[in-house]
Amino acid sequence: MTPLTLTDLSFAYQTKPIISHLSYHLPSGQLSLLVGPTGCGKSTLLKLMAGLLIPTAGKMNHPGMVSMMFQQAGEQFTMATTRDELIFALENLQVPASDYPKRVAKAVAFTQIEPLLDQPINTLSGGQKQRIALSILIAMDVDMLLLDEPFASVDPEGRTFLIKKLGQLRDQGKTILISDHVLSGYETVCDHLFRFSANALKEVDAASLSALFRANQGLGQWSFTLTPTSSVFELQEMTLTTGKQLLQPTQLALYQGAITLITGPNGSGKTTLFKALTKMLPYGGSLKYQQHELTKLRSKTYLTQVAQIFQASTDQFLRVTVADELALSSSMRNAYFTPERLNRVIHNLHFDDKLDQSVYTLSGGQQKQLQLLLMLMTQHQVLLIDEPLTGLDSQAVKQMVTLMQDVHAALGQTMLIISHQIAPLAPICQYHLHFANQQLNYQEH
Amino acid sequence: MNPSLKFILILILSLAISIKMSLTANYTLIGLALCYLVTKRIPSKRLLVLLLSPLPAALTVFLTLNFFTDQPNTYVALNLSSRIYVYVALIACLSLTTTASTFARSLEQNLHLPSKFAYGVLAALNLLPQMRDNILRIRAAGMMRGLYLSFWSPVLYFKAILLALNSAENLAWAMQTHGFQEGAPRSTIIAVPLRRKDWIEFASLLIPALGLIVLFK
Numbered sequence: 001m002t003p004l005t006l007t008d009l010s011f012a013y014q015t016k017p018i019i020s021h022l023s024y025h026l027p028s029g030q031l032s033l034l035v036g037p038t039g040c041g042k043s044t045l046l047k048l049m050a051g052l053l054i055p056t057a058g059k060m061n062h063p064g065m066v067s068m069m070f071q072q073a074g075e076q077f078t079m080a081t082t083r084d085e086l087i088f089a090l091e092n093l094q095v096p097a098s099d100y101p102k103r104v105a106k107a108v109a110f111t112q113i114e115p116l117l118d119q120p121i122n123t124l125s126g127g128q129k130q131r132i133a134l135s136i137l138i139a140m141d142v143d144m145l146l147l148d149e150p151f152a153s154v155d156p157e158g159r160t161f162l163i164k165k166l167g168q169l170r171d172q173g174k175t176i177l178i179s180d181h182v183l184s185g186y187e188t189v190c191d192h193l194f195r196f197s198a199n200a201l202k203e204v205d206a207a208s209l210s211a212l213f214r215a216n217q218g219l220g221q222w223s224f225t226l227t228p229t230s231s232v233f234e235l236q237e238m239t240l241t242t243g244k245q246l247l248q249p250t251q252l253a254l255y256q257g258a259i260t261l262i263t264g265p266n267g268s269g270k271t272t273l274f275k276a277l278t279k280m281l282p283y284g285g286s287l288k289y290q291q292h293e294l295t296k297l298r299s300k301t302y303l304t305q306v307a308q309i310f311q312a313s314t315d316q317f318l319r320v321t322v323a324d325e326l327a328l329s330s331s332m333r334n335a336y337f338t339p340e341r342l343n344r345v346i347h348n349l350h351f352d353d354k355l356d357q358s359v360y361t362l363s364g365g366q367q368k369q370l371q372l373l374l375m376l377m378t379q380h381q382v383l384l385i386d387e388p389l390t391g392l393d394s395q396a397v398k399q400m401v402t403l404m405q406d407v408h409a410a411l412g413q414t415m416l417i418i419s420h421q422i423a424p425l426a427p428i429c430q431y432h433l434h435f436a437n438q439q440l441n442y443q444e445h
Numbered sequence: 446m447n448p449s450l451k452f453i454l455i456l457i458l459s460l461a462i463s464i465k466m467s468l469t470a471n472y473t474l475i476g477l478a479l480c481y482l483v484t485k486r487i488p489s490k491r492l493l494v495l496l497l498s499p500l501p502a503a504l505t506v507f508l509t510l511n512f513f514t515d516q517p518n519t520y521v522a523l524n525l526s527s528r529i530y531v532y533v534a535l536i537a538c539l540s541l542t543t544t545a546s547t548f549a550r551s552l553e554q555n556l557h558l559p560s561k562f563a564y565g566v567l568a569a570l571n572l573l574p575q576m577r578d579n580i581l582r583i584r585a586a587g588m589m590r591g592l593y594l595s596f597w598s599p600v601l602y603f604k605a606i607l608l609a610l611n612s613a614e615n616l617a618w619a620m621q622t623h624g625f626q627e628g629a630p631r632s633t634i635i636a637v638p639l640r641r642k643d644w645i646e647f648a649s650l651l652i653p654a655l656g657l658i659v660l661f662k
Binding site for chain 2 (some may be wrong): 011042046047050051052067068070072074076077078079080084085087088089090091093095096097100121123136140157271278279280299300304308310314316317318328329331332348355360374375380396404
């Protein structure tokens with residue numbers, strides 16, 4: 001198979017150039033990683049390669065069938081169930097009905113999605129959706145797989161599983177290009193690593209690559225406290241059910257003024273717990289916020305004290321431009337964000353030249369940074385933060401973790417953080433709650 | 446019956462009863478539709494919802510025409526209010542017995558509608574539950590930032606439309622990455638048959654029903 005080749009390729013959104021005069025060969029039959037700072041144009045590049053965007057200039061030759069997996073796990077399906085989506089994709093490729101059972105059986109066995117086949121896709125977790133997205137590309141038997149931060153919301157086990165499967169696909173001769181900020185797990189399968197910055201793709205040589213992977217290891221030692229303090233939320237015999245039971249009757253306190261990390265496998269109910277805590281979903285048993293039962297509190301006043309930072313950044317935005325969003329949050333900002341400090345943060349996060357830009361045209365990582373900043377500026381006593389680090393490069397991760405830490409040190413809010421990325425968050429979290437098998441438990445490590 | 450034929454039958458009958466008033470036909474059609482739904486084992490709870498939901502509209506129409514007009518007319522009042530029930534019952538015969546994906550496949554295979562239309566609509570339908578969630582989430586997001594958005598606030602819907610536009614672009618890309626190309630031929634894995642039996646059923650329901658509408662008051 002001929003490699004994918006870009007020759008002098010350029011692309012601009014309206015008049016803003018994103019990629020100019022880029023030339024590149026993607027090695028075929030290999031697994032390559034694509035890394036680069038937040039907002040450098042990785043997603044745009046992948047969409048160009050997949051033929052979803054049309055380059056404004058330059059040439060690209062395609063080595064066969066190319067398909068793509070997206071950052072937003074939920075918005076890549078046309079049909080309601082996995083089986084229907086598989087049928088839809090195979091019909092598009094004009095696969096005859098006689099070949100259908102064989103193709104589906106192979107894809108289902110490879111990704112182990114048998115139990116999910118007839119479930120409505122919108123009831124599945126982010127990790128499960130990505131597993132399904134992969135199974136569809138396998139059933140389609142595409143030659144080249146482009147994956148745009150596919151594991152952002154996938155738990156560590158799911159991630160290890162999917163990376164192993166991608167390695168096997170590479171061994172079968174598929175060409176794979178993955179954009180990711182987290183390098184752990186790729187040590188054994190990665191053939192090439194390309195760094196995308198300043199409008200050029202540079203391959204990292206083998207020696208530097210193994211050094212990079214080595215630097216990533218040994219980050220697995222954390223410890224958390226188990227000593228209780230005064231509580232802000234009290235769960236008494238609380239249960240959670242969405243179609244199936246997610247939480248068995250539970251007795252637990254969430255501690256005031258502390259940062260608590262919440263981990264657990266995909267689909268265990270972490271986000272559902274946040275939904276219950278923000279009164280967006282009913283619960284069983286009792287759930288008290290500062291001694292008041294949640295059902296008795298009015299959303300309008302309660303949500304001025306307890307806020308959620310949603311998994312999808314765009315859900316948080318209420319205005320159109322970056323400046324308008326900042327202005328809305330500025331009108332009721334907390335004591336930490338003095339005008340000087342706010343300006344400095346805006347500058348450090350490189351938003352000062354994007355103030356007039358629509359929030360919807362920012363890259364996934366930039367949206368996440370803006371969303372976190374907007375919500376850290378508010379006067380809430382409790383922040384429920386769902387996946388704050390998705391789409392962020394290591395530099396941006398450091399910046400945002402430091403910002404959360406500084407705001408917390410100054411104001412002492414209660415923060416609950418859901419994340420699969422334990423390493424960068426562990427140093428600022430006092431407690432660790434693990435959600436698995438319908439149980440919530442504090443852990444020491 | 447084949448979903449597309451069922452759809453056409455419902456369309457013709459609905460048009461016919463809106464052109465020619467026939468109380469006998471209205472009652473017969475409602476009765477037949479309910480019998481059909483019962484034989485299809487639709488849960489009684491859903492049937493009850495079906496019967497109760499058009500009630501306010503039907504009642505308003507009846508009371509207005511029977512009591513609050515210059516020339517009250519019980520026949521017209523009964524006719525127009527029962528007509529609402531005919532529409533609801535007929536549409537239920539399609540929507541409660543056919544899944545959206547089967548209907549889309551039938552439109553594509555039997556009526557040869559462009560696949561872009563059939564699957565575009567289907568993808569949008571599958572986004573609907575997400576849209577409802579979105580509206581609730583936008584309201585919560587507003588309250589969390591000191592902005593109370595009532596259910597008639599334009600900001601709420603402006604934001605919902607922005608999100609929908611965003612989703613529409615992602616959805617178009619999603620269809621493309623799963624091999625969909627506008628106007629390209631597609632194979633048929635799940636066939637929706639259109640048999641002689643379907644045509645016979647169609648004709649044997651349509652002709653008597655039209656006769657009833659035309660001949661009876």
